[in-house]
Every structure is written in C-alpha cells, then in structure tokens.
Amino acid sequence: MASLVEAEQLDARDPLASRRELFVGSDDPHVTAYLDGNSLGRPLRASAARLASFASDAWGSRLIRGWDEEWFDLPLTLGDRIGTVTLGAAAGQVAVGDSTTVLLYKLIRAAVDARPGRTEIVVDTDNFPTDRYLVEGIAAERGLELRWIESDTRGGVSPAELEAVVGTKTALVLLSHVAYRSGFLADVPALTAIAHDSGALVLWDVCHSVASVPIELDDWGVDIAVGCTYKYLNGGPGSPAFVYVRRELQDQLSQPIQGWMGHAAPFDMGPGYSPAPGMRRFLSGTPSIVGMQALRDMVDLIAEVGMAAIRAKSETLTRFAVEAVDDWPASWAVELATPREAERRGSHVTIEHPAFKQITAELWRRGVIPDFRAPHGMRLGLSPLSTSHVELWNGLEAVREQLVRL
C-alpha cells in the first residue's frame, strides 16, 4: 500500500529532493500540493531575482544597447542552451521565439511547402487542440487533406497506426512526444523512421515532454520539433516557445511570416525580404526578451542535475501516483487513463471520474492543485524538480477525501 511513510522514504532517498527548495512557493502553507507543473511550472527563486534585476539593470541601464550586447542573439544562444541541455541537439539548430502555436504554424507551412506534390498531413485526433486547429486551417488554405489517426485517448499513436496512413501522398506527420491528455510517451525514433520511409517530413510537438523526458532529436533523426517553455522549463505564463530544425533542412525551409528579425540583414532595412541563413530565418518579429529571462535559470539547473536524474525522479513520482490510485476502492470506479508502465509515459498521470470537474474546483480552493481536462480527466502533473513524494501523497489524500464524500 502506498502511504505517507513510503512517500517520506522516497523523499529521503531522492537525490534531487533538496532542489525543491529552490522554487518560489515550495514553503507556501496555502498550497498543500501543486500538481500542475506540467501546465505552468513554479518559478525558481533565482528567476524572481533575475526578473527584478532585469528591469533595473539590463533593460534600465543598458537600454537599447542591450540589443547589440546580448538580446539580438538571445533567441539563438538560449536556443542552443535548451538544445544541448534538454533536446540532444547540437548547436545551431534551436531558436526561441513566438508562442508554440505561431511556431507550429510557421514550421508546418514551411514543411508542407518543402514537399510539393504531396497533399496530405497526418495528425492524430488526440493531439493537442492547437496542433489540430492549426492543421485544419493550413489544410484549407493550402488545398491539402488531413489524414487523421484515431488515437486512443488513454494511450497514443503506435507505429502500426502510423504505418497504416503514411504513404507517397504524405507531406508531413505531426505528432506529440508526450500526449497532453494520457501522458503516453511516443516512440519517436520508430515513428520518425516510418514517416521518413514514406518520404514525409515529421514535426514533433515536445511541449509535454521537454525537460521531463530525455530527448535526443539529433540521434533520432527528427526533422522539426516545437516545444513550450512554461511547463517543465518554468519560464512563466506565456513564455516563448522554441523550434528545432535539423541542420541540413534549415535552408530548404521558408516560413511565411517574413519579418525583420528573420532577415539576412535586419538593420539594413532595405527593400526585399531575404531570409537569414540558419535558424534565424525562423524568427519573425521582435522576440520576447523579458519572457526569456526566467527559463534561463531552469535550463541552468537542469544542466547541473542532468536529464537522467530528472527522468528517474519523474518515474518514481508517476509510479507512486499510480500505486496510490490503485489502492483506492474499485467501487469508486476511478480509472487510470495513462499507460501503466512508467517507461511508456511522461511526467503526468491522468485519472478519470465523472465527479472530477467539481472535485478539482473544490481542491483548488483548498490549495491542492491538479488540473482538469474535459470530460472527466484529472491530470496529476509531477514536475520532477519541484514536486516531492510527500506533496504528491498529500494531494492524492485530498482527492481521496473528496471521493469519500461522494
């Protein structure tokens, strides 16, 4: 049986346990359990300090000179840092900027244009909404067709399912590495190879995996990836997303939002758009420098502890959550909507029950904060560096208490 004692023992053995105190609010008596770091990571204390000094020092004293001194290159230097530390990406293949949605739009457009004559985009029905809405619009504007994989909402896309739909018409395969709902961890190398065998490009949405699951984009032969920095990279609400484009592919891709920051010579301000070589061409407007500040600290922390340790802790946390839920009476009919094997899931666990919408609202008022995904899912997001096993236990106990009252 999962228990508080077991949670305490797991924390005592956790080599990352002491890192939790680095986060703002880890000692907040009003938040018993924060189980939504997969939607919005907690701020590091270092980031709170960095944001304060950013305004008074970098912005306030360097003023416009900051662009020459650091900010103009920050989308690429910070991109390289994210790439090296979390994506298995050699330098020169990652840029930070725009929202996930906008970066996905630009890269999906670029990818389908790079496969002229191919008329289909493959996507799954349980991909994140923004991914689905985007390809709908792009298919309509580019005269393409969508091939939907009807994916299991408690699992994800298997190699066999992808095999069944890709072919000579496929321009692009768009999939998520970790499913936002089920937490299913896709087999990126296998699925990428299948897409490539058909001659298609593949774009991985790594929003729900990056910085919680080890990623090796270079080794896996991925073409393009887009990911989010406000979840496990703790960049703050609405912090900018990043895009990875395999080096050999970069100069073959043209994205449609031709802005000055993607120009080969932005400060000439001359006539005619000419895309910069390399990753800069995927930028458009002025990047959100303020929004890039907080995540720098998280990347530093991840570099220090390493992705292997983070993944190990993530597995311990999700395993403990599943074990605790398994102990609840079968008569409650709470169902696990996440793969049962730790190696087949990311860092969140989803459980389902018809009362979870109302229970989540009540829990939030009590400082126990999972999130709710329609129609019946409660997601327990277990951000490895900021979540303890005791915190998770306390959160699960609060859920259990609500279920008891039904």
Add this chain to the structure above:
Amino acid sequence: MASLVEAEQLDARDPLASRRELFVGSDDPHVTAYLDGNSLGRPLRASAARLASFASDAWGSRLIRGWDEEWFDLPLTLGDRIGTVTLGAAAGQVAVGDSTTVLLYKLIRAAVDARPGRTEIVVDTDNFPTDRYLVEGIAAERGLELRWIESDTRGGVSPAELEAVVGTKTALVLLSHVAYRSGFLADVPALTAIAHDSGALVLWDVCHSVASVPIELDDWGVDIAVGCTYKYLNGGPGSPAFVYVRRELQDQLSQPIQGWMGHAAPFDMGPGYSPAPGMRRFLSGTPSIVGMQALRDMVDLIAEVGMAAIRAKSETLTRFAVEAVDDWPASWAVELATPREAERRGSHVTIEHPAFKQITAELWRRGVIPDFRAPHGMRLGLSPLSTSHVELWNGLEAVREQLVRL
C-alpha cells in the same frame, strides 16, 4: 539660439517634468542622454517592482489558478485599457498578444481574404521593413499584387499619392501613422477616407505613434490597427504588440493561425476550430503574460497625465531639437530629415550626415544614446514622459562636439 538656459527654462515650465523621476535610470550618471525611447522605452520604477512581485506573488503563489483569475482575460482587459487611454477606442476592440510582425501577418491575411476579387495591396516603400517584407510574402502566397507608393524618406504618404494608386482592385491599404525614419505624421482620417472610398480596408501601423501622438481610431473610422508596446508604452524588450479591429468588422475577419486561445471554447479542447466571437478570435497561442506586466504601469501613468499633455511636451521637445540643429553651422551640412512643422511629425527627429554611423557608435560609449538608421540617419527619439529638455540639450551638445572634430 537654443541653449542650456532655454532647456532649463523649458524644463521649469514643463508640467510633466516631475514624472521623469518615475523611470529607472533617470538618475544614472552613466547615461547623459537617452534619445532612443522610441526604440525601447525606459522601465518605470513601478514596473521593476511589478516584475519582481509578479514572480513571487501572482505566478509563484496563484500558480495555474492565475489563468482563471486574471491572465486568460488579460489580452482583452489590457487591450481595452490601451484602447481607452491611447487609441480612442471603445472597449471590446483591442487585444494584446504576439509580436507586431505576427499580428500584422494575421490581420493582413484576414483583411485581404475579406475583400475577395480584389487583387492589390497598397503599401509605401518607406514603410517599416517588417510591414514591407510581410506583404511581399503574403502577396506571393495569395496571388496578389503590391502597389508601391514611392514615399519621400524625409516625409511620408500624402492623400494625393494614395488617391493615385487605390481603386477597385485594392483589397487593403497598409500605412504607418508615424514614419519610422522621418517621423512624418500621416493624416489618418483623410487617408482612411480615400481607402474606404475605393472600397478597400485600411490597416494602420501605429508602432511609432502610439502613446506619443493622440490617436482616435473610432472617430477616424479606422478598420484595423497594430502597434507596439516596447516603445512609448515602455513594456520592455520584445513586449507583446496589440491589435485593434473595428467592432463591426471583427466577425467578418478570419485570421489564419488557428490556435486554442482564439477558439470559442478553448477548454473544451474538442474537435474542429471555431473562432471566438469578438477580439479573442485574433489570439492564437498562449499570450505572454510576463511580457504584459511592465506596460500596465505605463498605461496607468498615461491615463493619469493624459495624451494631450504628452503631445504638448513631445512638440516642445521636437521643436527644441530642430531649433538646436538649425543653429549648427551650415557648413557641417547636417540635414533635417523630419518635417519642419511640429504638427506634421511624431516624437522623433531624424538628422542626416555621412558621419553619423561612426558618431553614433562613439556616443553610445559615452552614454549618449540616439539611434542610427542606415544610410546616414541619426534618430533623436524624444519619449515625452522620460526625457527632459536639458537631457536633450546635453545629447545634442555631445553630437555637436563629435561633429566639430570631423
């Protein structure tokens, strides 16, 4: 003759003079004159404090609940506030989010699609680079033609010039309210009426005017406007842009980047994109909440002092700059590249000389900070609330000293 004494007298009579101390760095001994607030406004001290507390309080303690409590609506509530205080826009017509470039892309696409059968976009050759690069790309992807107005780089687009190119083929007219190079202040009501007479929509780029020049979008009958918040709205490097869409037009426009934040029911996460009614449909991905913090303080300050007082100070500053430059020996051949009449320009003054590239670099090292625009332009940006006449005088003296040495 312009003089330090005159500058001191102007400051003594300036009803806004005391506001300058509200800005970080106004007492910085290393920055003699900051004359680039039109590229990047100084931070308010209140914003430095707000950014610090944002991480520890709102983000760190409300965590994901912040989205329900405030952030989900912030693009619209802050948009309304910008609209009321600086744009002459009634509530429900302004949204904040994305970069200027991305918002321009979305709205240009939406606008040309709303005028089917019309095949031309009118734009001027001295519009800001991003505007020009964008329409190039959009024209190519939508099979449209660009009609270029060859605008005077020391002036801007006149009603007669626009009359000459608009017609039954014109889908959209894209112009800047204040020209980024010359500072020319366009006659928005007259130009808008000309565009409308031809049946075209008009999109005003107000990046270089908003919060320094009074704007009355509702009264002027403007269809769409996009503007920047890191110049005279002091939002910090890369803070998000805003978009205004006239109420009656909103539900006729569909923008192409269909993301979850623009969906009618974003948290249903259901199949199929259905745009939200009103301004929310112009959002795409998760908006930069961190990036919206600083500009809130500036909007509050502008509301307190009023746009009329800001414009009055702006005119005094630009008039003093022109007067001082006029006093320089004619043999130096420094040329004014901005309209001579204060009512025909915004809040920056551009002067030209072949040595200004090297002089600007030297001035930056000395803490005198104008900016340089190729090929020979030095822009003196005079942000009304954070710039004093003495500061401007000191900056001009530093320029003069460099010119003397040539």
